[in-house]
Amino acid sequence: MATGRNHRPATRSRGIPEATVARLPLYLRALTALSERSVPTVSSEELAAAAGVNSAKLRKDFSYLGSYGTRGVGYDVEYLVYQISRELGLTQDWPVVIVGIGNLGAALANYGGFASRGFRVAALIDADPAMAGRPVAGIPVQHTDELEKIITDNGVSIGVISTPAGAAQQVCERLIAAGVTSILNFAPTVLNVPDGVDVRKVDLSIELQILAFHEQRKSGEDSEGTARKGPDGDMPAVMPA
Amino acid sequence: MATGRNHRPATRSRGIPEATVARLPLYLRALTALSERSVPTVSSEELAAAAGVNSAKLRKDFSYLGSYGTRGVGYDVEYLVYQISRELGLTQDWPVVIVGIGNLGAALANYGGFASRGFRVAALIDADPAMAGRPVAGIPVQHTDELEKIITDNGVSIGVISTPAGAAQQVCERLIAAGVTSILNFAPTVLNVPDGVDVRKVDLSIELQILAFHEQRKSGEDSEGTARKGPDGDMPAVMPA
DNA sequence: ATGTCTTTGTGAACGCGTGCACAAAGATAG
DNA sequence: CTATCTTTGTGCACGCGTTCACAAAGACAT
Ligand SMILES: NC(=O)c1ccc[n+]([C@@H]2O[C@H](COP(=O)([O-])OP(=O)(O)OC[C@H]3O[C@@H](n4cnc5c(N)ncnc54)[C@H](O)[C@@H]3O)[C@@H](O)[C@H]2O)c1
Ligand SMILES: NC(=O)c1ccc[n+]([C@@H]2O[C@H](COP(=O)([O-])OP(=O)(O)OC[C@H]3O[C@@H](n4cnc5c(N)ncnc54)[C@H](O)[C@@H]3O)[C@@H](O)[C@H]2O)c1
Numbered sequence A, B: 001m002a003t004g005r006n007h008r009p010a011t012r013s014r015g016i017p018e019a020t021v022a023r024l025p026l027y028l029r030a031l032t033a034l035s036e037r038s039v040p041t042v043s044s045e046e047l048a049a050a051a052g053v054n055s056a057k058l059r060k061d062f063s064y065l066g067s068y069g070t071r072g073v074g075y076d077v078e079y080l081v082y083q084i085s086r087e088l089g090l091t092q093d094w095p096v097v098i099v100g101i102g103n104l105g106a107a108l109a110n111y112g113g114f115a116s117r118g119f120r121v122a123a124l125i126d127a128d129p130a131m132a133g134r135p136v137a138g139i140p141v142q143h144t145d146e147l148e149k150i151i152t153d154n155g156v157s158i159g160v161i162s163t164p165a166g167a168a169q170q171v172c173e174r175l176i177a178a179g180v181t182s183i184l185n186f187a188p189t190v191l192n193v194p195d196g197v198d199v200r201k202v203d204l205s206i207e208l209q210i211l212a213f214h215e216q217r218k219s220g221e222d223s224e225g226t227a228r229k230g231p232d233g234d235m236p237a238v239m240p241a
Numbered sequence C: 001a002t003g004t005c006t007t008t009g010t011g012a013a014c015g016c017g018t019g020c021a022c023a024a025a026g027a028t029a030g
Numbered sequence D: 001c002t003a004t005c006t007t008t009g010t011g012c013a014c015g016c017g018t019t020c021a022c023a024a025a026g027a028c029a030t
Helices: A018-036 A044-051 A055-065 A077-088 A103-110 A144-154 A165-178 A204-223 B018-036 B044-051 B055-065 B077-088 B103-110 B144-154 B165-178 B204-223
Strands: A074-076 A094-099 A119-126 A139-143 A158-161 A182-185 A198-201 B074-076 B094-099 B119-126 B139-143 B158-161 B182-185 B198-201
Touching: A018 A044, A018 A055, A018 A077, A018 B204, A044 A055, A044 A074, A055 A077, A074 A077, A077 B204, A094 A103, A094 A144, A094 A165, A094 B204, A103 A119, A103 B103, A119 A144, A119 B204, A139 A144, A144 A165, A158 A165, A158 B204, A165 A182, A182 B204, A198 B204, A204 B018, A204 B077, A204 B094, A204 B119, A204 B158, A204 B182, A204 B198, B018 B044, B018 B055, B018 B077, B044 B055, B044 B074, B055 B077, B074 B077, B094 B103, B094 B144, B094 B165, B103 B119, B119 B144, B139 B144, B144 B165, B158 B165, B165 B182
Parallel strands: A094 A119, A094 A158, A119 A139, A158 A182, A182 A198, B094 B119, B094 B158, B119 B139, B158 B182, B182 B198
Antiparallel strands: none
16 A cells, blocks of 8 residues: 555544545445446445445544534435545646656556546646657647646646656655645655655555565465474575674 | 474464465565575565555564574574465465456456466456457457366466456356455455455555545644534434434 | 763553443333 | 324444654664
């Protein structure tokens, strides 16, 4: 999962727990599906099942937003969709820039799930001069030289980084200097940012490695032969000095 | 430095906290970078900075694996790379299949970061007959009809789903029936799986929505006008019965 | 051998998140 | 209006993860 900067003093009594915030989009997705099927109300039990969480957890999550349910009946779907959207800040459209239009960046640009969820791809930026002007997903790629101007002109506060790892920190700094305060990072590197800037990361390899760990556990459960813990003998040639 | 003699059996090995497992790949990445620069040893403080975590947390994490450090000196980089790799199950290569070779699936297939981290793309699978045989990233796409055979023949236990959301559950079930026990899901939907199967999800939209939440907080900090909690007035026409 | 200095490994305290279990709220029926 | 039934909202307890702080381990110098 992604991590965020969490150096907030607990002074926020109004503050919604981070774990709850991370689940709100999940509820919203399930509610949107119900809304499209014109389902008027839903119980915490049903909605929890659709979102893949515990119903008590869901009710507690909603209790942080307010009392939006009706006892004996459940929650009004449309009303809840609105309340969660408002809480997440999705009643406004967020302009987003994607920096690094390679394999991944192009896929992101082509992804239709953004617009339907309150985000608009304001610009695509790449350092390769050969790409400048070439349209990707109907949007012409602009050169990195114009990064600052693009951010300022469009009032962009959310940036997506899909450049190689080596360029990520530098791109990150330019984005922040230009006014971006939230970054979604796909490059496999740690980004150093000042306070007040949120970073979330998506790292494919990390997810696979976590799966591999559990996978190894499963297969090694009976034999215990693959992951023996015995004294030396399964160590690499390289030894500590 | 610790000699092979002190290598201790680490009887505590059962039950590494999930939070720790999720950080091991992070440490591994930082250590690999140090290794490439031929740095022999590293202190918990330095490594923690490189991995973007607290040094006490790092030391506690490593303590679950065993005593691999030397007081007064730090950790032997090569030795630690090996220990973490082994713990994560990366000393063996994991064959992986990607199902759904569209924008995202193709980007994943083209991603070079897999092989260098112990994963091998064994096959690309898509339901579109027009794609069958067409090479993507040098690997010919195979039709969904052959899914079961591919999984069995290659002994695949890890599957990646990058199909549209509507197809994900069905694909998931076929993968599991064929023998897959770990799934990385990119489709924005909840997957229902039996016990013993691990699912990790990557959801772009959710990450952006979480960023939007914090972004809204930041801008509303001074004015407080956007996120007021007051009684009705900013509600939609739709009201609960 | 003795002392100093650095850094690990971990006990303990704390805070957050989760899930149980139930009283209260409100709908619905008679 | 009273009774019954459903489902919310939440108090509480528990377990996990984080962080602090320090004794002990070991390197290194003399
Ligand atoms: N492709 C994947 O599925 C995948 C998966 C996980 C992680 N990643 C990571 O995502 C990032 C992008 O992956 P990719 O496969 O698209 O790589 P890519 O090489 O195809 O694309 C990188 C793009 O970034 C551009 N670029 C380089 N330096 C830049 C700079 N300073 N400013 C702006 N643009 C710059 C390049 O011109 C190129 O178009 C990498 O860090 C990669 O590790 C990719
Ligand atoms: N592109 C992105 O950046 C992005 C971002 C976030 C999430 N996603 C999600 O990832 C998934 C894929 O996105 P995309 O942009 O690549 O979509 P896409 O439409 O480009 O590709 C989907 C591919 O899946 C194939 N497919 C459909 N049904 C299938 C089935 N039953 N079995 C096998 N293959 C099947 C299609 O033939 C197509 O090639 C979607 O669920 C999307 O919501 C994509």
